Amino acid sequence: MEGEKAPAVEVCKGVNGLDKVVLREARDCSAEVYLYGGHVTSWKNDGEELLFVSNKAIFKPPKAIRGGIPICFPQFSNFGSLEQHGFARNKQWSIDTDPPPFPTVTSSRAFVDLILKPSEEDLKIWPNSYEFRLRVTLGPGGDLMLTSRIRNTNTEGKTFSFTFAYHTYFFVSDISEVRVEGLETLDYLDNLQERKRFTEQGDAVVFESEVDKIYLSTPAKLAILDHEKKRTFVLRKDGLPDAVVWNPWDKKAKAMADFGDDEYKHMVCVEAAAIEKPIELKPNEEWTGRYFSLVWSFTSDMDHACIC
Numbered sequence: 001m002e003g004e005k006a007p008a009v010e011v012c013k014g015v016n017g018l019d020k021v022v023l024r025e026a027r028d029c030s031a032e033v034y035l036y037g038g039h040v041t042s043w044k045n046d047g048e049e050l051l052f053v054s055n056k057a058i059f060k061p062p063k064a065i066r067g068g069i070p071i072c073f074p075q076f077s078n079f080g081s082l083e084q085h086g087f088a089r090n091k092q093w094s095i096d097t098d099p100p101p102f103p104t105v106t107s108s109r110a111f112v113d114l115i116l117k118p119s120e121e122d123l124k125i126w127p128n129s130y131e132f133r134l135r136v137t138l139g140p141g142g143d144l145m146l147t148s149r150i151r152n153t154n155t156e157g158k159t160f161s162f163t164f165a166y167h168t169y170f171f172v173s174d175i176s177e178v179r180v181e182g183l184e185t186l187d188y189l190d191n192l193q194e195r196k197r198f199t200e201q202g203d204a205v206v207f208e209s210e211v212d213k214i215y216l217s218t219p220a221k222l223a224i225l226d227h228e229k230k231r232t233f234v235l236r237k238d239g240l241p242d243a244v245v246w247n248p249w250d251k252k253a254k255a256m257a258d259f260g261d262d263e264y265k266h267m268v269c270v271e272a273a274a275i276e277k278p279i280e281l282k283p284n285e286e287w288t289g290r291y292f293s294l295v296w297s298f299t300s301d302m303d304h305a306c307i308c
């Protein structure tokens, strides 16, 4: 391999021998996706990690990997009778060798198509036939895009509905220096107050204690400012009207076995989601949920991002 350029797409073994796909682009940009959970666990620009994965994360089914981008499907949190956050994040996905044409033309070579379909066992838990296609693309500029296409393949005319989230864990330098912008004046459900509905009063979401909020009908663009690192994550989402903001803070951190006591200081979850209005699909209908993020550095005299 000496001197040879690393391939744009490489299937290899990861933690505990689990299959993963490594995507590479110029400028030392890369991403890693585990087939277990269809789970992105790394996204780097200029060799620097941008996603948080706990040092105590468990890479062993059936436990979901703590960090990266778990996919919540067909249920977000406990919005239903299934296990917390549904089952897609603890299922074995496979590489989709024959995906249907992709809606948008991509200039990137660094992408992978994964697919999840229910087994006979799964149908006993959630009696719906579906095809869940996930494309993970690492753009030439280091941006990361996840595109989910979920098709109802029920034969006996049955409609199904689901809720969904890309439960992204961003790596931040110091949570007390972080602001999430784009959610001001919006209504949210507070998971710490029996999901009572409130309106965001602040001009940004900041963190001084545990936060667990579901923002409703948000703009398609949001931003996460990490002042200490002088960088901004710009998120764009399609087909995902809501956004969840979560930081467990100290007590919840201590209560999670697969999370370090102080790790809450270095992560924030900002999740593109569809929760308030479940997605309903008739047989043969398909839903697309796209999530895109890029990162850029801002100069010290800027006190907020322009997410125009």
Ligand code: TA6
Residues within 6 Å of the ligand: 064, 077, 084, 085, 167, 191, 212, 244, 245, 246, 269, 271
């Ligand atoms: O997205 C926020 C949230 O729903 C929180 O309520 C918290 O439970 C978090 O997800 C983590 O959930 P997990 O099942 O991964 O421990």
